Amino acid sequence: MADIDIGKRYWLAKPAFQNLLDALRELGYQVVGPTIRDEAIIYGPIERVAELPIGWWDDQEGGRYRLRQAPTDAWFEFVVGPQSLKHYTFPPRQTVLEGNQQADGQWKLTAIKPESPPTAILGVRACDLAALVIQDRVFLGSQYRDESFAARRERLFLVAANCQRAAPTCFCKSMNCGPRVTQAFDMALTEGADGFVVEVGSAAGAAVAERLPLKLASQSQVTQVEQRLAALIEQMSQGSESQTSAEPDSAHHNGCRSQRQLDTAGLRDLLFGNLNHPHWDEVASRCLSCGNCTMVCPTCFCSTVEEVPLLDDSQVLRERVWASCFTSEHSYMASGVVRQTTRSRYRQWLTHKLAGWIDQFGVSGCVGCGRCITWCPVGIDITAEVAALRSPQEIDRSNGHE
Amino acid sequence: MSKSCAATRVSDHNAWLPTEFRIVARRNELADVFTLELAGPEPFRFAPGQFNMLYVPGFGEAAISISSDSDRPERFQHTIRVVGNVTRRLQKFSSGDRLFLRGPFGTGWPIDRCPSRDVVIACGGLGLAPLRPVIYYLLHRRSQFGAIHLLYGARTPRDLLYAEEFAVWQSQGIEVRVTIDRGDESWRGAIGVVTQLMKPLRWRPESTMVLTCGPEVMMRFVAQEALAQQVRPDHVFLSMERNMNCAVGWCGHCQLGPSFVCKDGPVYTYAQIEPFLYVEDL
Ligand SMILES: Cc1cc2nc3c(=O)[nH]c(=O)nc-3n(C[C@H](O)[C@H](O)[C@H](O)COP(=O)(O)OP(=O)(O)OC[C@H]3O[C@@H](n4cnc5c(N)ncnc54)[C@H](O)[C@@H]3O)c2cc1C
Ligand code: SF4
Ligand code: SF4
Numbered sequence: 001m002a003d004i005d006i007g008k009r010y011w012l013a014k015p016a017f018q019n020l021l022d023a024l025r026e027l028g029y030q031v032v033g034p035t036i037r038d039e040a041i042i043y044g045p046i047e048r049v050a051e052l053p054i055g056w057w058d059d060q061e062g063g064r065y066r067l068r069q070a071p072t073d074a075w076f077e078f079v080v081g082p083q084s085l086k087h088y089t090f091p092p093r094q095t096v097l098e099g100n101q102q103a104d105g106q107w108k109l110t111a112i113k114p115e116s117p118p119t120a121i122l123g124v125r126a127c128d129l130a131a132l133v134i135q136d137r138v139f140l141g142s143q144y145r146d147e148s149f150a151a152r153r154e155r156l157f158l159v160a161a162n163c164q165r166a167a168p169t170c171f172c173k174s175m176n177c178g179p180r181v182t183q184a185f186d187m188a189l190t191e192g193a194d195g196f197v198v199e200v201g202s203a204a205g206a207a208v209a210e211r212l213p214l215k216l217a218s219q220s221q222v223t224q225v226e227q228r229l230a231a232l233i234e235q236m237s238q239g240s241e242s243q244t245s246a247e248p249d250s251a252h253h254n255g256c257r258s259q260r261q262l263d264t265a266g267l268r269d270l271l272f273g274n275l276n277h278p279h280w281d282e283v284a285s286r287c288l289s290c291g292n293c294t295m296v297c298p299t300c301f302c303s304t305v306e307e308v309p310l311l312d313d314s315q316v317l318r319e320r321v322w323a324s325c326f327t328s329e330h331s332y333m334a335s336g337v338v339r340q341t342t343r344s345r346y347r348q349w350l351t352h353k354l355a356g357w358i359d360q361f362g363v364s365g366c367v368g369c370g371r372c373i374t375w376c377p378v379g380i381d382i383t384a385e386v387a388a389l390r391s392p393q394e395i396d397r398s399n400g401h402e
Numbered sequence: 403m404s405k406s407c408a409a410t411r412v413s414d415h416n417a418w419l420p421t422e423f424r425i426v427a428r429r430n431e432l433a434d435v436f437t438l439e440l441a442g443p444e445p446f447r448f449a450p451g452q453f454n455m456l457y458v459p460g461f462g463e464a465a466i467s468i469s470s471d472s473d474r475p476e477r478f479q480h481t482i483r484v485v486g487n488v489t490r491r492l493q494k495f496s497s498g499d500r501l502f503l504r505g506p507f508g509t510g511w512p513i514d515r516c517p518s519r520d521v522v523i524a525c526g527g528l529g530l531a532p533l534r535p536v537i538y539y540l541l542h543r544r545s546q547f548g549a550i551h552l553l554y555g556a557r558t559p560r561d562l563l564y565a566e567e568f569a570v571w572q573s574q575g576i577e578v579r580v581t582i583d584r585g586d587e588s589w590r591g592a593i594g595v596v597t598q599l600m601k602p603l604r605w606r607p608e609s610t611m612v613l614t615c616g617p618e619v620m621m622r623f624v625a626q627e628a629l630a631q632q633v634r635p636d637h638v639f640l641s642m643e644r645n646m647n648c649a650v651g652w653c654g655h656c657q658l659g660p661s662f663v664c665k666d667g668p669v670y671t672y673a674q675i676e677p678f679l680y681v682e683d684l
Contacts, residue, residue, distance in 0.1 A: 097418045099459040099460075101459070107500075107502070109419060109420060109459070109502065110419075139652060142650070142665070144417045144650040144652070146417070147416055147417075272659065272677065275678075275684065276681065276682075301652065301654060302655065303652065304647055304653065304655070305463070305647045305648065305653070307459075307460060316460050318418065320653075323647075323653070323655070325654070330645070330655060331645055332645050333644065333645055334485035334486050335617075338645075338683060338684070339683050339684075341683055343683070344682070348684075352654075355660065356659065358660075359660035360651075360661075
C-alpha cells in the first residue's frame with residue numbers, strides 16, 4: 001500500500017502475514033521472532049508464519065514457567081520469555097578491543113565495532129521497548145557514547161505486538177511501561193480475531209508497510225482490538241484478574257493468582273532510607289545468589305571486561321561479558337570483597353534497580369516485565385519484597401551511624 | 403587523548419580505545435610502590451584527583467590516580483602499589499617503554515573552592531598519591547590560601563611516600579605533620595592515627611576545607627573529626643575506591659549507593675556520601 005501515514009491505523013489480514021516476513025527479508029533484514037526452543041519461547045530466526053508459537057500460552061508464576069496449548073487460536077497470547085532485546089543490543093559477550101603485537105614488539109590496538117546485520121525483531125512487547133529506551137539512557141545518555149550499542153541498535157527494526165494477555169508476574173502498568181506499546185517501534189501490531197491493526201512508527205516502518213497488502217482499518221476493527229486492550233489495562237490497574245469485557249469467555253482466565261502491583265510512590269527514598277531493614281536478611285535466607293534475575297532482566301547492564309589472549313601471546317581480545325552483582329568478583333578489590341553477603345548483594349540489586357537508577361538515569365530501572373520473578377529458582381518476587389520493605393512494623397531504625 | 407577532561411561534551415573518542423604514552427622516567431618509591439612518568443605527543447591535561455585506566459595487553463587494566471603536577475601537563479605521573487595481576491606487570495615497565503591508558507576520568511578535588519580558605523589534607527598510605535597534585539596546585543598559588551596542613555599517616559617510617567619532598571613543601575608554606583602506626587628505634591616523630599594530628603590544629607571551621615584519601619575507615623574518622631571541629635559537611639571531601647572495569651559508567655562495578663565512583667566520584671563531599679558511608683557491605 002502506497003502513501004503510508006505515521007499515525008494512521010491499517011489492517012493486515014492474518015492470511016497476509018507472511019507478506020510481512022517476506023517484505024522484511026526482501027529489504028535486507030534478518031528476521032527473528034518468538035519461537036519455541038527448550039520448552040520456552042525465545043527469539044530465533046523466522047521465515048514462515050508457521051514457525052511462530054501460534055496457539056501456545058506461557059504460564060508464569062514465581063519460579064515457574066510452562067508452555068501449554070492455548071484455549072484460543074490467537075497468535076500472540078503468550079507473554080515474555082527469558083530473552084529480551086538486550087540480547088540484540090547488548091549481547092552476553094562482545095569484543096570491544098583487539099590488540100596485535102607487531103614485529104618490533106609494540107602493540108597495535110583497534111576498537112571493535114560490531115558488524116551485526118540489519119535485524120527485524122517480531123513481537124516485541126511494551127515492557128521491552130521501555131527497557132530499550134532505558135538502555136539508550138545508560139549507554140548513550142552521558143558524555144560517553146557506547147558505539148557498539150549504538151551500532152546494534154541502529155540496525156534494529158522493531159515490530160511490536162500489543163499484549164493480549166498478562167501473566168500474573170506482569171506489572172508493567174505499575175511501572176508505567178505497558179501494556180500498550182507507545183514508543184520506539186517501527187511497526188506495531190494489535191491482534192484482532194482475523195487480522196492485525198497496524199501502526200507505523202518510523203520512516204523505516206513506512207518503507208516496509210508500503211510493500212504490504214494493507215487497508216485502512218475500519219472503525220469496527222479498531223474498536224475490536226481497542227476494547228480488548230482496554231480490558232487488559234483495566235485488569236492490570238485493578239491488581240486482580242477481572243474478566244475482560246470483550247472476551248467474557250473464561251478461556252481467557254489465565255488460571256493464576258491475582259495480578260502483581262508495585263507501589264512506586266516515594267520508592268527511591270524508601271529504599272535508600274532502609275538499607276538496614278531486617279527484611280534484607282529475610283530475602284537473603286531464600287536467595288541463592290545465582291544471578292538469574294540479573295541475566296533475564298531487560299535493563300540490567302553490568303559487565304566485566306575480560307582479557308582473552310589468543311593462540312600465542314601476540315594477539316589479545318578484550319571481551320565485555322555480562323556480569324552480575326550477585327557474584328563476589330563484582331565488588332572485588334585487592335583489599336577485599338565489598339559485598340560479602342547475599343544480603344548485601346540482593347540489596348544492591350534491588351536498590352540499584354528501583355532507586356539508584358533514578359539518580360543515575362532519571363528513570364526506574366524496572367519496567368515490570370516480571371522475568372526476575374518467573375526465572376528466580378526460588379520465586380523471589382520483587383513486588384513482594386518491596387511491599388515487605390514498606391511494611392510499617394519493620395521500619396528500619398538502625399540505619400545511619402554505627 | 404588530546405581532549406581535556408571531556409567534562410560535558412560527547413567524546414568522539416571510542417571509550418574503550420587506550421592511547422599510547424612513553425615512559426620517560428621510573429623510580430622506586432617504597433618496597434612495593436613505584437612511580438612511572440609518562441609523556442605523549444601532546445600535553446595531558448587533567449584535574450587534581452582524576453585517574454587513568456592503565457592497560458597492559460594480555461593482563462588488563464587498573465585504575466590509577468594521577469599523582470603529578472597538573473600545571474605541568476607535558477609529563478605526568480602514576481604512583482602504583484603492586485597488589486595483583488596488572489600492577490605486578492606494570493612494575494616491570496621501565497623508561498623508554500610504551501604504556502597504554504584511557505583517561506582522565508572522575509571528579510577532581512575542589513581546588514577552585516579553596517581560595518582564601520584554610521586547607522587540611524589528611525591522608526594515609528598511598529592516599530597521598532591522588533592528593534599530591536593538590537599540594538603542587540596550592541603551592542603554585544600559595545598566597546591565595548590561608549593555612550595549609552598536610553597530615554599524613556603510614557604504617558612504618560619505611561612506608562612514607564614522597565618523604566624527600568616533605569621538607570620542600572614545609573619550606574614553601576605547608577605545615578607537614580607525619581604519624582606512623584608502628585615506630586622503630588630511629589623514629590622521633592608521632593605515633594598514632596592521623597586524626598590525632600587533627601585535634602591540635604587551630605581550626606577556623608567556617609572557612610576550612612578538609613581533603614582526605616586513604617583506607618575507608620581512616621577517612622570516616624577524619625570526616626568525623628572534621629565535623630567535630632564544626633567544619634561543614636560539604637567542605638569535607640573524600641576520595642572513594644571501588645572495583646572498576648570501564649571508568650565511564652557502563653560496567654556497573656563501582657556503584658556506591660546511587661552513584662558511580664568513576665563518574666560521580668572518586669571525590670565526593672561528605673554531605674553527598676554520608677548516607678552510604680556507614681552502611682555495612684554497601
Ligand atoms: C579511583 C581509583 C584510583 C586509584 N588510584 C590508585 C593509585 O594511584 N595507585 C595504586 O596503586 N592503586 C590505585 N587504585 C587501586 C588500583 O586500581 C588497584 O590496586 C588495581 O586495580 C589492582 O589491579 P591488579 O590487577 O594489580 O590486582 P588484582 O587483585 O589482580 O585485581 C583484579 C581486578 O580487580 C579490580 N581491582 C582490584 N583492586 C581494586 C581496587 N583497589 N580498586 C579498583 N579496582 C580494583 C581491577 O578491575 C583489577 O583489574 C585506585 C583505584 C581507584 C578505584
Ligand atoms: S527487575 Fe524484574 S520485573 Fe523489573 S524489568 Fe528487571 S526482570 Fe523485569
Ligand atoms: S533473587 Fe532469585 S534469581 Fe536473583 S540471585 Fe537470588 S535466587 Fe537467584
